[in-house]
Amino acid sequence: MATLKDVAKLAGVSPKTVSRVINDSPLVNEETRRRVLEAIRLLDYHPNEVAKNLRRRRSQTIGFLVPYGSDFVFRDTGMMEQLKGVHDVVVREGYNLMLSVPLVKEDSLWEAERLVKRRCVDGVILYPSSGIDVIAKEFLHRNLHFVTLGIGFQDQKSNFVEVDFSQATCEAVFYLFSRGCKRVGLLTRPHWFFNFPENDSFLSGFKKALDEAGMDFTPQLVRESDFTVEGGYRDFLKLREQVPDMDGVVCAADPTAYGVIRALWELGKQPGRDFKIVSGDNFPLTRKLFPWLPSMHNPLLRQGEEAARMLLKLVERGGQLPGVVLEATFEPPKLH
Amino acid sequence: MATLKDVAKLAGVSPKTVSRVINDSPLVNEETRRRVLEAIRLLDYHPNEVAKNLRRRRSQTIGFLVPYGSDFVFRDTGMMEQLKGVHDVVVREGYNLMLSVPLVKEDSLWEAERLVKRRCVDGVILYPSSGIDVIAKEFLHRNLHFVTLGIGFQDQKSNFVEVDFSQATCEAVFYLFSRGCKRVGLLTRPHWFFNFPENDSFLSGFKKALDEAGMDFTPQLVRESDFTVEGGYRDFLKLREQVPDMDGVVCAADPTAYGVIRALWELGKQPGRDFKIVSGDNFPLTRKLFPWLPSMHNPLLRQGEEAARMLLKLVERGGQLPGVVLEATFEPPKLH
DNA sequence: TTGTACGCGTTATCAT
DNA sequence: ATGATAACGCGTACAA
Numbered sequence: 001m002a003t004l005k006d007v008a009k010l011a012g013v014s015p016k017t018v019s020r021v022i023n024d025s026p027l028v029n030e031e032t033r034r035r036v037l038e039a040i041r042l043l044d045y046h047p048n049e050v051a052k053n054l055r056r057r058r059s060q061t062i063g064f065l066v067p068y069g070s071d072f073v074f075r076d077t078g079m080m081e082q083l084k085g086v087h088d089v090v091v092r093e094g095y096n097l098m099l100s101v102p103l104v105k106e107d108s109l110w111e112a113e114r115l116v117k118r119r120c121v122d123g124v125i126l127y128p129s130s131g132i133d134v135i136a137k138e139f140l141h142r143n144l145h146f147v148t149l150g151i152g153f154q155d156q157k158s159n160f161v162e163v164d165f166s167q168a169t170c171e172a173v174f175y176l177f178s179r180g181c182k183r184v185g186l187l188t189r190p191h192w193f194f195n196f197p198e199n200d201s202f203l204s205g206f207k208k209a210l211d212e213a214g215m216d217f218t219p220q221l222v223r224e225s226d227f228t229v230e231g232g233y234r235d236f237l238k239l240r241e242q243v244p245d246m247d248g249v250v251c252a253a254d255p256t257a258y259g260v261i262r263a264l265w266e267l268g269k270q271p272g273r274d275f276k277i278v279s280g281d282n283f284p285l286t287r288k289l290f291p292w293l294p295s296m297h298n299p300l301l302r303q304g305e306e307a308a309r310m311l312l313k314l315v316e317r318g319g320q321l322p323g324v325v326l327e328a329t330f331e332p333p334k335l336h
Numbered sequence: 337m338a339t340l341k342d343v344a345k346l347a348g349v350s351p352k353t354v355s356r357v358i359n360d361s362p363l364v365n366e367e368t369r370r371r372v373l374e375a376i377r378l379l380d381y382h383p384n385e386v387a388k389n390l391r392r393r394r395s396q397t398i399g400f401l402v403p404y405g406s407d408f409v410f411r412d413t414g415m416m417e418q419l420k421g422v423h424d425v426v427v428r429e430g431y432n433l434m435l436s437v438p439l440v441k442e443d444s445l446w447e448a449e450r451l452v453k454r455r456c457v458d459g460v461i462l463y464p465s466s467g468i469d470v471i472a473k474e475f476l477h478r479n480l481h482f483v484t485l486g487i488g489f490q491d492q493k494s495n496f497v498e499v500d501f502s503q504a505t506c507e508a509v510f511y512l513f514s515r516g517c518k519r520v521g522l523l524t525r526p527h528w529f530f531n532f533p534e535n536d537s538f539l540s541g542f543k544k545a546l547d548e549a550g551m552d553f554t555p556q557l558v559r560e561s562d563f564t565v566e567g568g569y570r571d572f573l574k575l576r577e578q579v580p581d582m583d584g585v586v587c588a589a590d591p592t593a594y595g596v597i598r599a600l601w602e603l604g605k606q607p608g609r610d611f612k613i614v615s616g617d618n619f620p621l622t623r624k625l626f627p628w629l630p631s632m633h634n635p636l637l638r639q640g641e642e643a644a645r646m647l648l649k650l651v652e653r654g655g656q657l658p659g660v661v662l663e664a665t666f667e668p669p670k671l672h
Numbered sequence: 673t674t675g676t677a678c679g680c681g682t683t684a685t686c687a688t
Numbered sequence: 689a690t691g692a693t694a695a696c697g698c699g700t701a702c703a704a
Contacts, residue, residue, distance in 0.1 A: 004696055014675045019699065027673060046453040050395055051697035054386045054680050061434070080416065087437055098397070098454060100437045101423055117382040120432060229624035258625050288565035289594050339681055350691045356681060365689060387681035389695050675704075676697080 002043035011039035021045055060310060061096040062086070063121035065112055067105075067129035078227075079284050079298050081287070082149060085304020086125055093312055095122075110133055116144045122315045125307050128152040128160075128194060128282070140320070147311045149303060151199070151323070160323040161307045161312065166282075168328040169205030169294040170212070172250045172278040175294065175332050177213060181248035181276050185233065185239050186226040187260070189252045202252045202280075221246075225256045232259020246278035250296075254283045257293065278330070296330045338379035347375035358383055370509020398422070398647060399457035401448055403441075403465035413590070414563075414636050415621050418485060421643050422461055429648050431458075445471055452480045463645050464488040464496075464530060470632045476656070485639060487535070487659070495650065497643045498657040501588070501616075504632040505541030506548075506665040508586045508614040511613045511630065511668050513549060518586035521575050521657040523561040523568065523596070525588045536641020538588045538616075557582075561592045584612035586632075590619045593629065614666070632666045 004022075008015040013032060019035040020028045028036075033290055039045070043193065053059050064086055083099075090097050098121055101109045106147060112135045114123045123145030126132050133153035139146045140159070148160045169186075172210045175185045188202040203222065210217045225235035232255060251257040257279035264271040271277055272292050279286060279295035286293060310321050340358075344351040347443030349368060356364045357372040364372075375381070381590070389395050400422055402415065419435075426433050434457055438444045448471045451457045453492050469489035475482045484496045491509050505522075512520045524538040539558065546553045556578045561571035568591060576582060585591040593615035600607040607613055615622060615631035622629060639662055646657050 005697080015698080016676080016700090017674060020674085023699090029673060032673080046449075046455075048390075048697055049454045049456050050386060050390045052679090052699075054384075054682085055697080055699045056388050057680070059386055064435075077413065082437075084437070087435065088439060091436070091439060092477075097435050099400075099423065099433050100427070101420070103424060103427065112381075118385045119382075120385050229621065261627060285565065289598060340683095341681080351681090352692085353690060356690085359683090363689060368689080384681050387696090388683075390698090391681080391683045393696070580684080676702090677700100678702105679690085680696105680698090682696085683703105685693085686691100687693100688689100688691080 001048075002045040004045070004047070004130070006043055007036065007039045007045050010043060011036045027244065047231075057119075058200035059119050059122050061098050061121045062090045062308065063098045063100060063112075063115045063124035065108070065115070065124055065126050066099070066101040067108055067127045067132070068156045071080075076287060076328040078281055079299070081283070082301035084303035085301040086308040087304075089244075089305050090312070094280075095247060095312070105131070108132070110139070112139075112146075116146070123147070123311045125149060125311060126152065142317070145311060145314045147307045147314070148305055150194070150295040156323065157324055158320040159310065161303050161310065162323060162325045163303055163328055164201045164325050165296065165299060166201040166205035166208065168330040169202045169220075169334075170209040171330040172294075172296055173206060173209035174279060174329065175250040176250070176276050179248070179276055179334075183243060183245045184221070184248040184250065185243050185246045186222045187235055187239065187249060187251045188222055190224045190226045202250070206250065225252070226257075227255050229255045229259045229262065232256035233263045234259070236263045248278075249280045252279075252280045254279050254281040254286050254295070257295070261273070261290070261293075268313050292333075294330075294333050296328050298328050299326050303327060337379040337384075338384070342379055343372065343375045343381050344487070358559070382453075393455075396430070396459050397434050397457045398426045398644065398651075399434045399436060399448075399460035400459055401444070401450040401451070401462050402435070402437040403444060403463045403468070406509050407529060407531075413621060414617055414634070415593060417619070417636035418640035418643075420638040422644040423640075424556050424639050425644035426648070431648070434463055441467070444468070448475075448482075450608070451484070459483070459645060459647045461485060462488065463516060476537060479654070481650045483643045483650070485643055486530070492659065494656040494658055495646065497639050497646065498661045499634060499639060500537045500661050501632065501664045502541035502544065503535040503584060504539045504666040506545040507666040507668075508630075508632055509542060509545035510549070511666065512584035512586070512612050514668075515584070515612055518583045519579060519581045520557070520586065521579050521582045522558045523571055523585060523587045523592050524558055526560045526562045528659075529562070543587065547636045549634065561588070563589040563591050565591045565595045565598065568592035568600045570594040570595070572599045584614075586614045586616075588616045588629070590615050590617040590622050592616065593631075594620075597629075628667045628669075630666075634664055635662050638662060 004015050004018050008018045018036050021033050064083060089096050095151050100111055102111045108131055112124055115124055126146055126148045128148045128150040134149060135154040146159060149163050151160050155257055173184055186206045188200055207217050223235045223239045224230045257277055260277055261271045265274055279293050281298040282295040286295060313321060340351050340354050344354045354372050357369050400419060400427040423433050435446055438447045444467055448460060451460055462482055462484045464484045464486040472484055472488040482495060487496050487498050509520055522542045524536055559571045559575045561567045562586050593613055596613055597607045600611055605611050615629050617634040642660055649657060
């Protein structure tokens, strides 16, 4: 493998000049540059990024840490959207993306520390799954770079990109009323999935809608459901026992809605006609598979992009950045 | 940030001794080791992987290069399975995983070269999408490390993990016959997706089944379909025009089958009852969403694992390894 | 515009 | 069992 020195020797210049050419420095004679480029071509020289990174005290790499538990199979579609958002920004800015999925839950904390403290990455994007609060607080304190996809711990003010569903959920409920529903339920997110359960924007939006519609809220109208198809199936059936006259439901996630759909099939009801549903993510797949299914739109791609942009700023400028809250939206489908 | 030297100074030993302790060398006195470990703890020292990698001329990282076009949205579920297989093996062996999705198709070749030649990674896992044949051949020639997920170019003998569907497809067709089908069609993989279209194991299995059943094969019975829901929808409707009396179909992929299911709904037919389907991947999601849907099983996870194991061997021992062919399986669902 | 000398933080070699 | 010294391949600081 040819090195920068070899190139310098062949081109008859100093190593530094070769370095300048590689890094597109303007401070180099055209003729010299030409000679150097020719030498690079002849030797098939490729700069060694590891050496460069050591010298620059950078890894030029961003980490994406997926919590164990992403076997949540189908949540992966949402994760992939976020990941793609992160990836695109990171790559465009000349960084690499390292993906890490700890094999067991206990490894998450150690893995986040390993990635950042051993300088495998310049910064890391974290899911706000349980346990991450510890990491986030320590990283903040030691000025290590991270961004959480959602709020990671209570009173976190910086370095997160959160999605707020309250307005979208409120509109979704009104949409169901407008479609003739008399009694609407909510399958919300699982509180145990997060570090501070209090702040459920699905629930607050749901309550707001009932309030504005002059209807009473009762806890019976709500169940939590983990973001899985089976969970949606199971929890919908339970919710139906709680609210026998329910004729519409808002789901916090697409997989949950899939579970509801399956349950309705098995009950001999046609989803969307005999019973109304609003879904929660609006995955591309959902549009393809169930074009008739109304859905809130979870801005997963943008969340990933924002998180990546924020992290790169942190890496390049240091300090902290105020958290960002994106709004989920609800676009009622065209009626016909 | 404390370095190895700082630790050495504090512990009153040479840097090399600290290095020995870190790397669990047996050649170090117990008492010395204790002192060093104490110094490490006091300084909160973390070894710098970049420096280590420079010295060891390794990046200790494996690349996973996703072809542009992975917007194939739902194929991602399959890709995630493979990725998870790769990840688990790679991490268990103490490597990192770098994920790269070139933003545009033209970047793929350059990106693969960049990753390997600039030593960002020690080796790379490639999809056999078009264009990869060029890379694979050059890498082979220059002894750079790679494994393709499937055969990347004609006559490739080494460094791939392929999945063979011929037997599974054959059994799937017989299953449909056993369920009363008289006329079975095939929605096979898109030939343009690969570099050498000749070797379609779905098609060969399909032909074999018809042959063994004493039925004539005609090209009308087959259509290619890209691995998308829309594609499955569209191509199924076309295939139905070609074969009006078709009463069963084998799909090369799960998203294709989803498209078929949607088409049947819209035709007012109940999938699985009025028209029989066998799917091609058996994603976890498929089991959850359509438990009644029979499917061949695409060993995606194992394919990823095998590819990773192969690549790590190549990285650590050099040379080349003969390609591996995994068998897809068909397990008829329990009838009731 | 170009070159020199040094350092980034670790491991390898060869001593002792 | 431990240490001195030299790499690894590049960028930085400063001088020319």
